[in-house]
Amino acid sequence: MTHGTGRAVGRRPVTAVFRVRHENRYSINALAGALEMRCGPAVDARFACDDAAVHEALAGAARSGSLPVLCVSYACMAERETLAAVGRARETLGSDVFVVAGGPQPSGAPERALEAGCDAVVIGEGEEALPALLAELARGGDGDIPGVFRLRAARAGARPMRAPSVDLDRFPPVSVRYRRFGPVEISRGCPHACLFCQTSRLHGTRMRHRSTAAILDAVRLMCREGKRAFRAITPDAFAYGSCDGIHLNVAAVAQLLENVRAALGPDGQLFFGSFPSEVRPEHVTAELLALVRRHANNDNIVIGAQSGSPRMLRRLHRGHTVDDVTAATEAARRTGFKVYVDFIFGLPDETDDDRAQTLALMRRLA
Numbered sequence: 504m505t506h507g508t509g510r511a512v513g514r515r516p517v518t519a520v521f522r523v524r525h526e527n528r529y530s531i532n533a534l535a536g537a538l539e540m541r542c543g544p545a546v547d548a549r550f551a552c553d554d555a556a557v558h559e560a561l562a563g564a565a566r567s568g569s570l571p572v573l574c575v576s577y578a579c580m581a582e583r584e585t586l587a588a589v590g591r592a593r594e595t596l597g598s599d600v601f602v603v604a605g606g607p608q609p610s611g612a613p614e615r616a617l618e619a620g621c622d623a624v625v626i627g628e629g630e631e632a633l634p635a636l637l638a639e640l641a642r643g644g645d646g647d648i649p650g651v652f653r654l655r656a657a658r659a660g661a662r663p664m665r666a667p668s669v670d671l672d673r674f675p676p677v678s679v680r681y682r683r684f685g686p687v688e689i690s691r692g693c694p695h696a697c698l699f700c701q702t703s704r705l706h707g708t709r710m711r712h713r714s715t716a717a718i719l720d721a722v723r724l725m726c727r728e729g730k731r732a733f734r735a736i737t738p739d740a741f742a743y744g745s746c747d748g749i750h751l752n753v754a755a756v757a758q759l760l761e762n763v764r765a766a767l768g769p770d771g772q773l774f775f776g777s778f779p780s781e782v783r784p785e786h787v788t789a790e791l792l793a794l795v796r797r798h799a800n801n802d803n804i805v806i807g808a809q810s811g812s813p814r815m816l817r818r819l820h821r822g823h824t825v826d827d828v829t830a831a832t833e834a835a836r837r838t839g840f841k842v843y844v845d846f847i848f849g850l851p852d853e854t855d856d857d858r859a860q861t862l863a864l865m866r867r868l869a
Contacts, residue, residue, distance in 0.1 A: 517641045518564035519548045519572045522557050522588060527576040527606065529736060529779065532685045534574075534629055535678035541634035545641040548681055554588055558595055565599050570640060574633070575621075576606035586619040593620050601640060603651075605629050607701045613663045617654040624652045627665035627705050628691075630674045668692070668706065671713040676721050679728065686734035686779050687721050689713050689759070693738040694748040698819045699809070699850060702738055710738075710748035715759050722766045731771040733763055740776040741786040749822075753790055760798040774801040781805035781845065785823040787831035792838040803841040806831050811864030812857035815850060825864060832868050844868055 519538070521531050531550065538548050547569070551557040557573070564571035573592050577585040585604075592600050605625035609616040613624040625632045632650035639646055647653075650666020657663075668691075676687045692710045696703035722733055735743075742748045744755020764773055775795050776782050784806050795801070808828040810816055816824065828844065835842045846861055 514545075514643050515641065516544075516569045517546045517572055517637050518560070518567075518569040519546065519574050519637055520557055520560040520564065521548065521550045521574045522554075522576075522585070523550050523552045524577075524581065526578065526581065529685050529688075530576055530606065530629075532678065532683040533674070533676050533688060534576075534633055535681040535683040536675035537630035537634055538637070539678045539680045540674060542637060546634070546637045550681065550683070554591065557588070558592065561592060561596055561600055565596060571596065571600045572637065572640065573600055573602045575602070575604050577604070577608055578606060579608045579611075582608050582615075586616070589620045603633070603636060605633070607705060610665070610705055611701060613652045614657050617652070617657050622654065624663070625666060626650055626652055626663050628669050629666065630669045632666040665705075668709075668711065671711055672717040675724070676713070677725060679724065684725055684728065684730045686736045687713070687718055688736040689718060689743055690737040690739070690748075692748070695820060695822050697809070697821055699847060710742060710745060712744055712755075715755075715762055718759065719762055719766050722763055726767065726771070731767055732774070733767060733771065734774045734777075735780050737780045739783045739786060740780045741782045741788075741791050751786055751788075751791070753788075753794075756791060757794055760794055764798045772800045773798060775799045776804045777801040778805055778843075781807045782831075783807060783823060784827040784831035787834055789834060789838070792835060792840070796838055796840075801840075803843055804835045805843045805845065806835070807845045808864070809845060809847050810850070810853075810857065811846070811861035812853075813860075815853060815857045815861075818852060819850070825860075828864065829868070842868075 523531055549560040551560050561571040561573060575585050589602055602621045603623045604616040604621045609624045610626045613626060616624050627650055632648055635648045636651050639648060652663040671691060677684045690710055690712045692706040693702045694708045694710060696708055741751060743759055744752035760775060767773055782804060809821060811825055813825055832842045
């Protein structure tokens with residue numbers, strides 16, 4: 504496979520073309536905000552939702568004298584089709600295109616992405632690393648960037664290193680320049696390190712929160728652009744403001760909801776504890792449910808149970824019990840919420856008996 508060289512070729516404007524899919528669009532919104540903040544006029548970005556548009560944007564950048572950079576972000580289920588798209592870009596543009604990958608799957612298996620045709624992988628969080636890489640390319644340089652793993656490093660036997668954790672307040676979660684708006688990430692990281700989940704491995708076990716002030720800045724910005732719906736991205740909505748993600752900070756949640764509701768105004772919509780986030784069952788309390796009922800518009804709460812087998816919950820390091828799931832569901836129903844409960848089947852070491860217990864819990868909850 505012929506790769507983009509990444510060699511110093513003199514200063515050249517860069518056009519980053521993001522391959523946008525349904526499952527990666529929220530991450531790309533955050534990266535667009537980082538690019539808007541960190542990159543000057545030498546770096547531009549395009550966002551394409553189908554491969555024909557991706558190829559046209561890359562080819563157009565090359566024709567204009569800009570360095571085309573294909574940016575792909577994917578999880579494991581999308582690896583095959585994403586890397587096939589990388590291959591098609593290589594067939595069209597050869598070494599003229601630089602390809603950078605990020606997201607859960609490349610972060611976990613960067614060598615696979617590099618050997619399949621990518622020039623670099625951003626491992627972990629991209630708000631610092633990706634703008635730095637694009638700026639380096641625009642300068643014509645080929646220096647090492649923290650959190651960016653190159654093919655030459657892989658072939659030299661170097662160990663891939665995760666990008667440093669970022670301060671969420673330093674980066675807007677949306678972009679006006681690139682018209683990328685969506686749910687606002689309010690927290691990142693998770694202390695629980697469940698065995699099926701990569702969140703703690705990508706973002707660390709220390710839960711970091713975007714401050715209420717920074718969240719309100721994003722809400723007001725979106726309102727000015729006519730976007731009056733607020734949804735939160737977080738591993739556990741009810742853990743917002745918690746120092747460790749385990750001991751709750753109800754006052755912080757109350758302050759967030761009250762202020763966001765005021766910023767949105769009477770015509771705005773606030774969704775909290777529903778998709779695209781969820782809540783842990785042991786964190787569902789009458790007080791928090793009442794706060795959501797008072798300030799938010801969602802009629803449902805999403806609860807992460809994952810298994811109805813006590814053995815599997817322990818095996819997965821979930822940190823809660825089956826009884827916690829039942830109690831949380833009952834409390835949410837009493838408060839007037841519909842309840843969506845997440846379960847996972849096909850977990851490693853799962854037995855027929857474990858699956859039968861999960862099905863039994865689903866029937867009891869239904």
